[in-house]
Amino acid sequence: NAGVTQTPKFRILKIGQSMTLQCTQDMNHNYMYWYRQDPGMGLKLIYYSVGAGITDKGEVPNGYNVSRSTTEDFPLRLELAAPSQTSVYFCASSYSAGEQYFGPGTRLTVT
Amino acid sequence: KQEVTQIPAALSVPEGENLVLNCSFTDSAIYNLQWFRQDPGKGLTSLLLIQSSQREQTSGRLNASLDKSSGRSTLYIAASQPGDSATYLCAVPDSSYKLIFGSGTRLLVRP
Numbered sequence: 106n107a108g109v110t111q112t113p114k115f116r117i118l119k120i121g122q123s124m125t126l127q128c129t130q131d132m133n134h135n136y137m138y139w140y141r142q143d144p145g146m147g148l149k150l151i152y153y154s155v156g157a158g159i160t161d162k163g164e165v166p167n168g169y170n171v172s173r174s175t176t177e178d179f180p181l182r183l184e185l186a187a188p189s190q191t192s193v194y195f196c197a198s199s200y201s202a203g204e205q206y207f208g209p210g211t212r213l214t215v216t
Numbered sequence: 217k218q219e220v221t222q223i224p225a226a227l228s229v230p231e232g233e234n235l236v237l238n239c240s241f242t243d244s245a246i247y248n249l250q251w252f253r254q255d256p257g258k259g260l261t262s263l264l265l266i267q268s269s270q271r272e273q274t275s276g277r278l279n280a281s282l283d284k285s286s287g288r289s290t291l292y293i294a295a296s297q298p299g300d301s302a303t304y305l306c307a308v309p310d311s312s313y314k315l316i317f318g319s320g321t322r323l324l325v326r327p
C-alpha cells in the first residue's frame with residue numbers, strides 16, 4: 106500500500122513550456138485534490154475530483170487543467186508555464202469527508 | 217466563507233515543555249477538523265482527525281480538542297522533543313469536502 110504517489114519530485118520549466126504532474130493513489134478513494142503551497146504560505150486548492158469523470162475548480166484554477174479517467178489517477182496539466190506557477194504542488198485523496206492523505210509533493214520552478 | 221486562523225505563527229520552546237497550538241475557524245458547521253505536520257521541504261503528515269461529534273482525539277503525546285460552538289481547536293503536545301520541530305497545520309473541510317487550511321504554526325523545540 107503506497108498511499109499517494111507523485112511524480113516528478115522536482116522540475117524546472119522555462120516560461121511557456123508545458124508539463125503534467127502525475128498523481129496516483131491506491132486506497133480506492135473517491136475524492137482527489139490538487140493543492141499548491143507557495144513559500145511561507147498555506148495550501149490553496151487548485152482542482153478537485155469527486156470521482157472518475159468528475160472534476161471541479163478550486164480556489165486558484167487559472168493556468169491549470171485536470172482530468173480523472175480512473176479512480177486511481179488525477180494528473181494536473183500546466184499548459185503555458187509562468188513564473189507565478191513556481192510552487193510546491195501536493196496531491197491528496199480521501200474517502201468523501203474523511204481523512205485526507207497527501208503525497209510527498211512536486212517542487213516546480215518556472216524561469 | 218470559511219476562514220481558518222492559527223496562532224501563534226511561530227513558537228520556540230525548550231525541550232520538555234508542554235505546549236498548545238491554537239486553531240480557529242469562522243463557520244462552526246464543520247464535518248471534522250484535521251491536524252497535520254509538515255517538515256521542511258516535505259509533504260503533509262496527518263496527525264489527528266477529530267469528527268464534529270467528538271470533543272477530543274489523542275495519539276501518543278498529542279491531544280487535539282474541538283469546540284465547535286466557539287470555532288476553536290487546540291493541539292496539545294506533551295513533553296516536547298527536538299524531533300517535534302516542524303510546521304503544524306490545521307484544516308477543516310467545506311461543504312464539498314475541500315480542505316481550508318490555516319497558515320500554520322512553525323514550532324522549534326530547542327535541545
